[in-house]
Amino acid sequence: MKTALPALLLLASxxxxxxxxxxxxxxxxxxxxxxxPATSPSLDDATxxxxxxxxxxxxxxxxxxxxxxxxxxxxxRAALExxxxxxxxxxxxxxDLATYQGAGYRIASAESILASLSDLAAFREAxxxxxxxxxxxxxxxxPEIVATIDQELLAEEILxxxxxxxxxxxxxxxxxxxxxxxxxxxxxxxxxxxxxxEYLAFAREMDALADGAIEESAGRLDxxxxxLDDTENTAFLRERVLAAEEMNRQLxxxxxxxxxxxxxxxxxxxxPALSSYFRYR
Amino acid sequence: MxxxxxxxRRFRGAPLRAACLFVALAGLLLQGCAGTARGKAESAYxxxxxxxxxxxxxxxxxxxxxxxxxAMIDSDADAAWKDAYARQAIGGRVxxxxxxxxxxxxxxxxxxxxxxxxxxxxxxxxxxxxxxxTVLLSPHLVTTDExxxxxxxxxxxxxxxxxxxxxxxxxxxxxxxxxMMDSPPLTFGDMVTPLAVVHADHWLRPATNGLILASEDLVxxxxxxxxxxxxxxxxxxxxxxxxxxxRSLDFARFLNGDVPQVQVPTKPVRSDRPELAAxxxxxxxxxxxxxxxxxxxxxxxxQNPFRTSFADGVSSRVERALSNFDHDRATFxxxxxxxxxxxxxxxxxxxxxxxxxxxxxxxxLAEKLIEAERRFLAAQSERIxxxxxxxxxxxxxxxxxxxxxxxxDQRREIAVRQNVATAVAILAMAGAAxxxxxxxxxxxxxxxxxxxxxxxxxxxxxAVETAIAANQLGDQVGEGFLSQMAPALTEQITVQVRLAxxxxxxxxxxxxxxxxxxxxxxxxxxxxxxxxxETDCTYRHPEASSQGRWYGACLNGLATGRGYGVVRTDAGxxxxxxxxxxxxxANGQGAMILHEPGLVGAVYYEGGFxxxxxxxxxxxxxxxxxxxxxxxxDGVDRGRGDPEAWRAFPFQ
Numbered sequence: 001m002k003t004a005l006p007a008l009l010l011l012a013s014x015x016x017x018x019x020x021x022x023x024x025x026x027x028x029x030x031x032x033x034x035x036x037p038a039t040s041p042s043l044d045d046a047t048x049x050x051x052x053x054x055x056x057x058x059x060x061x062x063x064x065x066x067x068x069x070x071x072x073x074x075x076x077r078a079a080l081e082x083x084x085x086x087x088x089x090x091x092x093x094x095x096d097l098a099t100y101q102g103a104g105y106r107i108a109s110a111e112s113i114l115a116s117l118s119d120l121a122a123f124r125e126a127x128x129x130x131x132x133x134x135x136x137x138x139x140x141x142x143p144e145i146v147a148t149i150d151q152e153l154l155a156e157e158i159l160x161x162x163x164x165x166x167x168x169x170x171x172x173x174x175x176x177x178x179x180x181x182x183x184x185x186x187x188x189x190x191x192x193x194x195x196x197x198e199y200l201a202f203a204r205e206m207d208a209l210a211d212g213a214i215e216e217s218a219g220r221l222d223x224x225x226x227x228l229d230d231t232e233n234t235a236f237l238r239e240r241v242l243a244a245e246e247m248n249r250q251l252x253x254x255x256x257x258x259x260x261x262x263x264x265x266x267x268x269x270x271x272p273a274l275s276s277y278f279r280y281r
Numbered sequence: 282m283x284x285x286x287x288x289x290r291r292f293r294g295a296p297l298r299a300a301c302l303f304v305a306l307a308g309l310l311l312q313g314c315a316g317t318a319r320g321k322a323e324s325a326y327x328x329x330x331x332x333x334x335x336x337x338x339x340x341x342x343x344x345x346x347x348x349x350x351x352a353m354i355d356s357d358a359d360a361a362w363k364d365a366y367a368r369q370a371i372g373g374r375v376x377x378x379x380x381x382x383x384x385x386x387x388x389x390x391x392x393x394x395x396x397x398x399x400x401x402x403x404x405x406x407x408x409x410x411x412x413x414x415t416v417l418l419s420p421h422l423v424t425t426d427e428x429x430x431x432x433x434x435x436x437x438x439x440x441x442x443x444x445x446x447x448x449x450x451x452x453x454x455x456x457x458x459x460x461m462m463d464s465p466p467l468t469f470g471d472m473v474t475p476l477a478v479v480h481a482d483h484w485l486r487p488a489t490n491g492l493i494l495a496s497e498d499l500v501x502x503x504x505x506x507x508x509x510x511x512x513x514x515x516x517x518x519x520x521x522x523x524x525x526x527x528r529s530l531d532f533a534r535f536l537n538g539d540v541p542q543v544q545v546p547t548k549p550v551r552s553d554r555p556e557l558a559a560x561x562x563x564x565x566x567x568x569x570x571x572x573x574x575x576x577x578x579x580x581x582x583x584q585n586p587f588r589t590s591f592a593d594g595v596s597s598r599v600e601r602a603l604s605n606f607d608h609d610r611a612t613f614x615x616x617x618x619x620x621x622x623x624x625x626x627x628x629x630x631x632x633x634x635x636x637x638x639x640x641x642x643x644x645x646l647a648e649k650l651i652e653a654e655r656r657f658l659a660a661q662s663e664r665i666x667x668x669x670x671x672x673x674x675x676x677x678x679x680x681x682x683x684x685x686x687x688x689x690d691q692r693r694e695i696a697v698r699q700n701v702a703t704a705v706a707i708l709a710m711a712g713a714a715x716x717x718x719x720x721x722x723x724x725x726x727x728x729x730x731x732x733x734x735x736x737x738x739x740x741x742x743x744a745v746e747t748a749i750a751a752n753q754l755g756d757q758v759g760e761g762f763l764s765q766m767a768p769a770l771t772e773q774i775t776v777q778v779r780l781a782x783x784x785x786x787x788x789x790x791x792x793x794x795x796x797x798x799x800x801x802x803x804x805x806x807x808x809x810x811x812x813x814x815e816t817d818c819t820y821r822h823p824e825a826s827s828q829g830r831w832y833g834a835c836l837n838g839l840a841t842g843r844g845y846g847v848v849r850t851d852a853g854x855x856x857x858x859x860x861x862x863x864x865x866x867a868n869g870q871g872a873m874i875l876h877e878p879g880l881v882g883a884v885y886y887e888g889g890f891x892x893x894x895x896x897x898x899x900x901x902x903x904x905x906x907x908x909x910x911x912x913x914x915d916g917v918d919r920g921r922g923d924p925e926a927w928r929a930f931p932f933q
Contacts, residue, residue: 195642210653214660
């Protein structure tokens with residue numbers, strides 16, 4: 001796991017991403033991100049507008065949004081809204097990591113994390129269908145880009161932020177600021193996020209085990225084949241069969257009586273020749 | 282034809298005699314009479330290249346098809362195999378005069394050799410049509426049990442993976458060398474007689490105990506085995522003990538000849554009654570492959586004549602079946618058994634259909650483990666295919682089949698020439714026939730037959746030296762065969778390969794090594810389940826005074842919620858139920874199988890239940906009858922049901 005700060009930065013950046021979204025808070029499609037450069041609705045107008053995200057970045061952002069806000073049910077959203085007010089469309093400005101000096105940045109408190117969650121949850125509620133549609137569109141149009149996304153890293157980031165959110169929710173609940181029951185679903189969802197992350201790591205290791213075993217088996221077989229091919233002289237055998245057949249054609253009349261005695265047996269003489277070697281012991 | 286010629290006597294009119302003679306003569310000239318090994322160019326199953334399987338099942342871990350075939354024989358079982366093969370002939374009666382046991386033994390051994398080879402074509406056809414890693418090979422070792430009866434054992438772990446369908450495949454020749462060439466079943470040169478059985482878990486087709494299709498001569502033995510395995514599953518689950526569902530190849534069971542005669546409900550290939558709960562009866566076919574392809578096969582393995590004449594058609598048939606079947610329904614029972622082998626706690630929770638996150642997460646890991654093992658086994662199947670079909674063994678086998686083909690062609694050619702001579706003889710008799718003489722019915726026709734016998738002799742002669750030469754070829758083939766399978770063998774078998782520089786030993790890779798690694802990884806990652814597992818939970822049925830066993834959600838010791846229950850009624854009926862229960866009995870949505878003593882097959886109910894009995898809209902399957910939708914009230918059939926109102930039970 002990484003430290004909390006990058007994850008919180010991601011949370012903030014997600015907010016910025018949401019602000020650049022082609023959907024507005026009412027859920028109506030606003031613009032096509034591919035066709036229109038992103039604008040910055042940030043509170044801080046002095047902050048330069050970030051470049052439009054690539055499909056990969058966009059996919060990451062949207063999956064991240066989904067991962068954070070899944071299992072924020074109506075009760076929790078209402079509780080957050082009651083505490084932090086309705087979403088006002090403002091989001092934290094995205095930090096420019098290239099020039100980030102460390103000064104002036106706030107350390108996220110439980111309150112600030114939950115305030116952000118409240119905004120994100122409201123956004124997800126309003127624009128969830130559009131987010132899903134955009135995700136499917138990217139998957140359809142850019143499958144090769146989606147395939148390169150590190151699912152394990154994404155799951156790890158989601159779990160990190162969810163854990164911070166859950167800690168904040170539990171702290172609020174312990175302080176009596178939130179009803180414990182409204183936290184339960186989010187708690188369950190966070191356990192699932194953890195399990196999914198563990199599954200991805202498990203699947204990677206299991207695939208590596210299988211790949212190794214398969215490779216070992218294949219290598220051994222190839223060695224057998226080479227070994228057998230080296231010792232087999234198919235052409236020689238074929239010549240012998242053909243020579244025998246030619247001899248038959250020449251000798252047929254003279255050996256008719258002999259052939260008569262061997263008729264039935266010889267027809268399938270070939271079969272035991274093959275099968276007599278299929279012995280286990 | 283000969284019989285029809287004799288029947289000429291019945292007709293007093295000369296024109297009729299003439300017509301009959303003409304037909305007989307034409308047939309003789311066109312086809313020959315004996316020893317020419319005629320067959321059909323294409324199997325009853327036609328190829329449909331446009332068909333594609335759609336699968337909406339939950340698990341990506343299952344295999345779709347496992348192909349089982351006899352690959353080797355234990356030396357101790359040699360005599361039993363040969364005796365049984367000669368005793369249980371398909372396609373006619375075996376006469377013991379005029380031939381030696383050596384001849385019949387050769388044919389019996391040849392069945393294993395050819396099955397090995399042709400099974401690869403079937404595998405290849407299926408593999409190319411179905412998704413990657415979903416088709417597995419399961420070579421079997423023929424051996425005997427403690428009573429001396431033939432049994433077969435899988436040589437790989439393939440059959441531990443849940444599979445939607447399993448195909449038993451073998452090629453066959455009639456065991457009487459005197460009649461072999463003219464008998465309906467023959468596998469020699471361009472002629473192939475495949476025998477097949479397609480079966481599945483009994484939950485897929487409860488009325489027929491999971492038996493889908495069988496060659497007509499294997500129907501009874503396959504039916505018997507399917508019934509026995511269904512019974513064993515019931516008994517094992519009732520007694521809460523491991524289930525021994527090992528199934529010998531149906532052909533081996535057939536050879537034992539110990540199958541009771543049962544009126545098995547069957548239907549023909551391409552039946553117009555798809556809703557009939559019956560076993561598809563695959564007729565005995567002697568398929569004649571494309572001669573040119575057989576001739577060119579040694580040099581071009583891709584030109585596979587068996588695929589075009591049989592394997593592709595069967596592949597299409599299997600694809601249709603896979604599309605029609607619910608894969609989850611077909612595999613849930615086997616999946617539960619496999620889970621029980623390495624995670625009994627999860628196996629219980631699996632049948633309870635628990636939605637708890639801890640169960641979901643653990644099941645996901647287990648499914649991944651199964652998928653990895655299936656992938657490994659699929660790779661092994663691919664290696665076997667490469668070794669047996671495309672490697673040195675395959676090349677030699679194709680050479681031998683081509684040599685057989687040349688031999689058959691010579692026989693056919695000579696037979697046709699002799700038929701001309703016979704035809705002349707018949708024509709000579711024709712005048713007498715026209716005159717109403719009895720000469721035709723006397724010894725003259727037998728003279729014709731004698732000429733044909735000569736043709737047989739001539740045709741067979743060419744095989745003498747060929748066979749001797751090919752025997753040397755067989756040496757090479759035999760050496761290569763086992764070692765080419767060796768990397769895939771389950772057990773630690775050491776194979777000795779004779780090489781020019783001496784003998785070398787090759788040890789088979791032990792599948793268990795891989796399994797140990799996968800299980801170790803699994804065990805290091807699983808978390809504990811947060812659901813209660815009650816292994817001693819009661820399931821009841823109104824007609825059972827004794828209690829049954831419930832695998833699933835439980836409350837106060839009684840089945841409550843989703844799960845799987847088994848119980849034996851006082852009348853000896855076996856009851857299996859999968860679905861919702863309350864207070865110990867079936868209540869809610871579910872599926873129930875009833876096995877009644879003395880009844881052929883089983884009765885299957887799917888739909889609503891109340892207090893252990895069908896209730897509401899219910900789908901009913903009875904062996905030998907069309908599937909029906911009925912309306913029930915507390916187990917009483919109240920008439921025709923409404924399929925639109927019926928709700929299928931979700932096996933996912």
